[in-house]
Amino acid sequence: MNKFAIWAQLEAKSGKEKEVEEFLKSAQPLAEREPGTTSWYALKIGPAKFGISTRSRTSKDAMRI
8 A cells, every 4th residue: 555655846948858758758667666666657747847756655665766
């Protein structure tokens, strides 16, 4: 059961939007292999805005990022 969640919002600098998007796509497999991480999502909120949501069972696992 998940007890901890972290939500982070990112805003790419002008001209770096695609780079941030590609970075987040490449990070998902790494995040999913992290011990204690039960879910990890990245999403595009707007043209330059992105979000990351991660969930874990313990606070120690949540702070591993």
